[in-house]
Amino acid sequence: MTVPSPLPVPRLRFAPSPTGFFHVGSARSALFNWLFTRQRGGTFILRIEDTDEARNRPEWTDGIIAALEWLGMPPDEGPYFQSAQGAAHQAAIEALWNSGALYACGCTREEIEARTKARAAAGDPTPGYDGYCRDLGLPRGEGRALRFRTPDEGSTTVVDLVRGEVEFPHRATEDFICVKGNGMPLFVLANAVDDRTMAISHVFRGEELLPTTPKQIMLWDALNVATATDLALPVYAHLPLLVNEQGKKLSKRRDPVAVEMYREQGYLPSAFRNYLALLGWSPGEDEIVPLEELIERFRIEDVQRSPAFFDIQKLTHMNGVYIRALSTSAFVAESRPWVDPVAGEWAPGGWHDPDADSATTPGPPWPTERFNDEVFGLMAPVVQERVATLSEVPALVDFLFLEDPPIDQKGWDKAIGRDEVAPKLLQGAFDLYADCEWQRDELHRVTSDLGESFGRKLGKAQAPIRVAVTGRQVGPPLFESLEVLGRDETRRRLAAALTRLRTTT
């Protein structure tokens, strides 16, 4: 009996550069790489491309690792650092140089531009480097970049899992620089060399890298020749760009792209991941798909070729669905960083206050010693079905933990200030609440009767009470809220509202 030879284990890398917050586009790339490896029993590798000393910062690397962790897709291998691969890079450069694939170039940017201009004036619009130093036989030296000698004829074809075969004519490919004047490799080279040394089998990355792929293929082939090896090219898949409402590539400067920010706003990693998976790919009939199914159904070949708009509204809707699907105890646990941050653990920078102009203020709005776990747990079920993001939670329960919740002036004016029945309603509630049974249904009944005695439906009758007790016009169901708040505190606030009414009008 023969044992079937095992399929090679796919090795995929996610290779961000640590030059800023973790970008949602990067997260999507990481996800597709990760899904593929989970499905095929492959290896998901994190490689930090940190060869640009000027822009790299170690904290950005920490951010990448934390974000992957948060999204539930930590690397199987790594992080590896491209900066630690210097020896391999230098060996590759040496081999390439010795094989004649490279030549030294001393042209400055200005010189190249001047020649391009002159050429254009003479009627030749070909842009880019003109191969001035190509056959000068210049020796290598400080300040001289190394260029790759591209063929004059023919073309290089990129075989891409999502785009099919894409052909790039050589005559439009300039002799590109792959080693800087200081001897350090450029992305195009370092990236390919690392993929070789790490035995990467599949390269799934953003579409913006498609134009550099033919160069990397030429380099790959030249490296095979120069080192007398026969490494197989990785399988490429270029994922559609993530764009903003103007259809432009998501930019770190103008668009909300930081994954960290979504975490702060209280998006669940499960929801975020699910939404990300829908950008450029579709699982079929249902969009809300548990992770195991995502892994099972994902097919790189089915990825869309056109760009996708990152729609926060849809993300938010999906997050609400995920939040509502949580058990109450899980919801309480997930809410903790927003309502009762634990020292030393991750905490968001703020919470969402619907009545304030600025979106967030730092920390929960109440002193931590006033937070009560049990009380929060009692309110949690009705809060859970009313939020789409966790940062909205504090505003729905702050009246429980604030000694005197601030009263929203607009709400006060509308529900109490401009309503002559309001004082009677507040007084009536204050009286009736003194000795009725303190239970939601009973409070409902009593308040409903009170309203009717003034010819009011409950919807209108509850408004002044809500504002007086919680400070807001909207919030969780009132009678649940009162039940949890307690009789004495409720009546104290009703009395305070009555006093305020007398002193301000």
Place this chain on the structure above:
RNA sequence: GGUCCCAUCGUCUAGAGGCCUAGGACACCACCCUCUCAAGGUGGCGACACGGGUUCAAAUCCCGUUGGGACUGCCA
């Protein structure tokens, strides 16, 4: 300018020649439910960019046009 990519409702997508008077989801609108707000239910609005082919038959294949985008750095 050059090279390359892309093109189904406002958005994300289903659709791999007949199943399409184009399906779903988000958003929007209306109604229902309702103690506010949500959630939920019901219904509505809404797309194959255009022009040529190929075919008995095209959203699906081919060509062109138009439109959008990416890249074009001694950044990654």
